[in-house]
Amino acid sequence: MNHLLDASAKGVYAIAATPFTAAGDIDWSSVESLVEFYLQCGVQGLTVLGMMGEAQKLSDEEAAELTRHFLRCVDGRVPVIVGVSNPGSSNLVRLSKIAMDAGACGVMIAPLTGLRTEAQIVAYFDDIIAKLGQEIPVVYQDYPQSTQADISAEGFLKIIDAHPSVVMFKHEDCPGLKKLTQIRKACDGVARRYISILVGNGGLYVPQELARGADGIMTGFAYPDMLVSVFTLFSTGRNSEAEDLFDMYLPLVRHEQQPGFGLAVRKEILRRRGAIRSPAVRAPGPKLDAYDLAELDRLLGRLEVRLRESTNGRERVVA
Amino acid sequence: MNHLLDASAKGVYAIAATPFTAAGDIDWSSVESLVEFYLQCGVQGLTVLGMMGEAQKLSDEEAAELTRHFLRCVDGRVPVIVGVSNPGSSNLVRLSKIAMDAGACGVMIAPLTGLRTEAQIVAYFDDIIAKLGQEIPVVYQDYPQSTQADISAEGFLKIIDAHPSVVMFKHEDCPGLKKLTQIRKACDGVARRYISILVGNGGLYVPQELARGADGIMTGFAYPDMLVSVFTLFSTGRNSEAEDLFDMYLPLVRHEQQPGFGLAVRKEILRRRGAIRSPAVRAPGPKLDAYDLAELDRLLGRLEVRLRESTNGRERVVA
C-alpha cells in the first residue's frame, strides 16, 4: 500500500526533469541516474510530470510509463507526487489512477487555463475531486502566471473546507508573499486544519517564504542539495546561515528562473552534474547557443569560487 | 439638483460616440447634433465617456469639457451616466465630481485591468466608493473581455451588499447569459434589493437578455431607435415582434460588434444618419478603406430593403 501524502509533508520535493535523448526520445536510463542524483541530494520527496517535466509534450503512454519508471526507480525511498493536470477530466482521472496504482503518494492539479472566476475554479475542483474520489491526496498548484486562473486566499479556503483530500498548497503566485501568509494563518491547525505549503517560483523567494511559514520547497532548481541544506538550517533555527547559503546560489536561481529559457539551463546543469546524459529539451523548446553556454560557464565558475571561499565550505555539508 | 440614477432605471441608454474632426479634434458642434439625434431616437438615457466614446484618448481637460458640453446639450431631458474608469483613483474621483457637478446622474466604473482575483476587485470597489462617497450612484461595468478582471455572480453580490450606491450592473461578459440570470434572480427586490441591469456587447444578445430579465440596453449601436422600439415592444409583451425587428438589424449589429474595427463602422453610420459630421476615429484607431465602405453600403442597402418589405414598415414606428 502506498504511503499517502498528508498535511504533515515537509522539506524539499524536487520537481524532476524528464530526460530526453538528443533525438527527443525519453532517456530511460537517465531516469535512473536522475533519481539517484535527487536522492543523494537528500530530497524529502519528488514530483514528476510537473510543467518543468515537460509533461504536456509527452504522449499518454509515455506519461504512464514514465510515472511507473520513476516510481520503480525510487522504490519507496521517498514519496512521489505526480502532476496530472489535463484539459480533459477523464484523462486527468486516468493518469491519477495509473499514478496511485504505481505507488504515488498523491497528485498535483492546477486549475484549468480558461477558468475565469473563483466560482469556476471551485466548481472545477468539486467536479474533479468527485471524479477522483476522496482517497487520492491532492496538491493544489497555484501558478496563475501559467494558468491565468487566479484565486485569492479566501477562494482557496473554500476548496480546503470542502475537500479533505486537498492536503497541500503548491504556492507559486507572484507576487505571492502576502497570500502565503494569509493561507498559513488561516490553515494553522487551530482555526482550520493544517495544510502543507510548498513553494515554487524556481525557489526565488525561498528564505522569505520559509520565514513566512512555508513547510518546504517544490521546485526544479538544479541544486536540490542546496535547497535541502537551506531547509535543514531553517528547521533548526539557523535562519541566517540558511539565507547565506541560499544567497550564494541566488545568481543561478535567478538565471534558471527565466521562463522557458531557464529549463534549458537547468537541464544543462543536471547534465554537468552527471544526473542526465543529454541536456535536450523536447521540441518545441529552447536550446542553448555557444554564448548561452559560455555565460553559464561564468556563472558556475563564480559559484565554485564563492563556495570555496566560504569558510571551509561549511554551509555545503549540513545534515 | 441632479436627478440621481437608481435601481429603477430602465430602457435604452445610448453610449455616446465622441465626435472628432478629420484632424482629430473634438467636434463640439457635432456633440450637439449627436445629442439631438439620440433624443429623437427616444433613448431613456445617455452614457458618455464609455470605451466606445474613446474616453482613454482624451486629455483630462477634454474629458471634463466634453462631459459638461454633453450635459449642457442634454439639458436635463434624459439622465446621463459618465464613464470614469481610470488607472488612478484620484483621477477617477476628480472626474466623478466634475460629472456630478455638471449634472450627471451617476458614474460607470469597471474594475481595473490588473486586478486578478475577486477579493482584489471587491477591495478595489471598497476603496473607490469610500473615496467617492455614498452619494454618487455607481454603475458596475462587467466587461472582462476588455479588463481581464473577471467576477462571478457571487463576487458581484458582495459589492452589492456592501455598497448601496451601486445601483446598476452593466452586463457585457460573454458568454454571460447564465451570469445575467444569476444576478437577476439574486437581486430580485425580495431576496435582496433590486438593481438595474443594462446589457452591452454591442446589443448582440438583446432579445435573449431582455427575456432573462434585463432592464434595458446600454450600447453604442448606431440605430438606437431600433433598440428603443425593441425595448418598448418587449415591455408591452410583444416579444415576438420585438425580436423580429431586432433580427432585421442583426446583420449590422454583428458587423458593428467586431472589436476595434466596429467603432469605425459605427461612426460612419452615425455620419450617414446626420448625427455627426466626420466619421473620424481618433488615433490610434481604425479607418475604413474603400472596400470596407462598399461592404457597408451593401449591408445598409440590404437593411433598407428589408425594412421596406416588412409590412408597412410597422415595426419601425412603435411608440
Added chain:
Amino acid sequence: MNHLLDASAKGVYAIAATPFTAAGDIDWSSVESLVEFYLQCGVQGLTVLGMMGEAQKLSDEEAAELTRHFLRCVDGRVPVIVGVSNPGSSNLVRLSKIAMDAGACGVMIAPLTGLRTEAQIVAYFDDIIAKLGQEIPVVYQDYPQSTQADISAEGFLKIIDAHPSVVMFKHEDCPGLKKLTQIRKACDGVARRYISILVGNGGLYVPQELARGADGIMTGFAYPDMLVSVFTLFSTGRNSEAEDLFDMYLPLVRHEQQPGFGLAVRKEILRRRGAIRSPAVRAPGPKLDAYDLAELDRLLGRLEVRLRESTNGRERVVA
C-alpha cells in the same frame, strides 16, 4: 492512396463534433450517424479533431481511434482534414502520420500558445514542417483569440513562401476582414501561388468573407446544409439570395458563437436533428439548463417560422 488537399479546395468543410455518451465515453455509433448527417447536408469536406471537436480532452488512443473511425465512415466520399495541434511536436507528428495513414487529405495546425512573436511562429512552422515532411498538406489555423499567437498577413506570407505544403489558410482572426483581403490579394495565383482560404468564427461573417474572396467555410455550425446552400448560391453569382438565406439563420449563428457555451448549444441541435444521440459535452464543459433549453426552443421555433414564410422555402432547396 489518399486524395491530398490542395489549394483548389472549396466549399464547406464541416468541423465535426465528437459525440459522447452521457457518461462521457465516445459514442462510436453516433460517429456514423453524424458522418451520414454531414454528407447528406452536402458538405465538400470534413474536419475532425478541431477545437470544437473537443480534441484536447481526448486521450491519444481515443484521438487515433476516432480519426480512423471517422475516416472509415466517410470512406473516401469527401476529403477529411485532421486537427493535430499539440504542445509536443512529437505528438503532433505521430497523430499526423496516423491520420494520413488512415486516409486523411491533410492536417490542420495552429501556432502554439506561448509563441509571442511572428519570428517565433515562423520558426515553429519551419521546425514542424521539417519534422512532418513536405508531403503532408497543411492547413494553417489562424485563431489568435484562442492561441494568443498573432500573425500579420506579411508574417503568414513568409510561411507560404517557405513551405509549399501549406495549402490552406483557416481564417478566424477577429476582427479579420482586412487580413482576409490582404492574404487573398497576395495569394491570388499570379503575384504568388494561390492558397485556399476557408473561414471560421462559427460562420458569423460568411457573406462578407465570401464576398472578399474566401473559398469556403470551415466551421461547426449545426446547420451545415445552410452553409452549403449559401456557398452554392454565392458560387453561382446569386449573392443576394445567399445572404438572405444566411441572415435567416444568423440569430442562431450568433447564439452558437458564444465561446464555450455555444458548443453545448450546437450539440443539442445536432441531437435534435438526429445526427447524434446525446448532446453531452465532455468534462469539463458547459451544460444547458432548463432555461437555456427553453431559450433554444424559442430560437429554433422562430427559425422554423421564418423558413416557412420565405417564399416556398425556396432558399432551402438549392441544389
Added chain:
Amino acid sequence: MNHLLDASAKGVYAIAATPFTAAGDIDWSSVESLVEFYLQCGVQGLTVLGMMGEAQKLSDEEAAELTRHFLRCVDGRVPVIVGVSNPGSSNLVRLSKIAMDAGACGVMIAPLTGLRTEAQIVAYFDDIIAKLGQEIPVVYQDYPQSTQADISAEGFLKIIDAHPSVVMFKHEDCPGLKKLTQIRKACDGVARRYISILVGNGGLYVPQELARGADGIMTGFAYPDMLVSVFTLFSTGRNSEAEDLFDMYLPLVRHEQQPGFGLAVRKEILRRRGAIRSPAVRAPGPKLDAYDLAELDRLLGRLEVRLRESTNGRERVVA
C-alpha cells in the same frame, strides 16, 4: 537648447519614483531631494514618468508640472528622458512637446497594449513618429510583460531602419537575453547604425546583459549608486568585481522586482535613504504591512553586514 539623446548614451539612467504624500498628493519638495539623491548616486541620466513613476495615475496637469519640476531640479546636470506612452496619440504628442520644451533630452514610448502583430507595432511607430516629428529622440520601450505587444529583433529593426530618431532600445523583455544579443549584433555601427541599449527588468540580469553588450541600465532599483559602480567597473574591464558587487545586492534586486508589490518596497527604501519623505504609493497601489516591513528590515540588515564584511567595503567606493 536641449541636450538631445543620441545613440552614444551610456551608463545608468535611474527611473525616478514619483513621491507622494501620505494623502496621495505629489510631494513636490521630495522631488527636489530625490533628484539630489540620484545625482549624488552618480547616475548618468534620469527617466521620469516611467511605469514605476506611476505615470498612469497622474492627471495631465500633474504629469506636465512634474516633468517641468524634475527638469528644473535637474537643471541640466544630466539628461532626462520622459515616458510619454498614452492610449491617445494626441496626448502622447502633447506631453512630448511639453517635455522637450522643458528641456528633456528625449521621450520613451512603448507600443500600445492591444497591438497584436509586429506589422501593427511598426505601423503604430510610423504614425507616432510622423506626428512627433523627426527631431524628438525616441526610446523604444520593449516591455511585453506589461504591454502584451511583442516584437522580435527583426521587427524592431524595421523601426530602426525607418526612423533615425529612434536612438535607444529599452530592453526588458524576459526571457530576453537572446534578443538583446541579436539587436546588439544587428546595430553594431557597422552592419547598421549603432543604437544605445539600456536594460530594465529591475536590473535582475545586469551583469549578463552588460556582458552581452548593453550600454547601460535604466531601472528604478533603490540603490542606483550600486548600479553606477557596477557599470563603472564593467566599463573598465573589472567585470568580476562588478558582478561581485552586484551579487551582494541581488537579494534586494530580486525582492524589489516582484511586480506591483516591489514598488512599495522600493519607495520604502528610498524613504529610509532620505530621498523622499513618504513611501506612499498612490491608490490603487500596494502598502507594506508590519510583516513586510520586518522582512525588509532583515534583508537590509543582511545587506549592511555583507557590505561591511567585503574587504574594506572597497566595492562600494569605486569612482
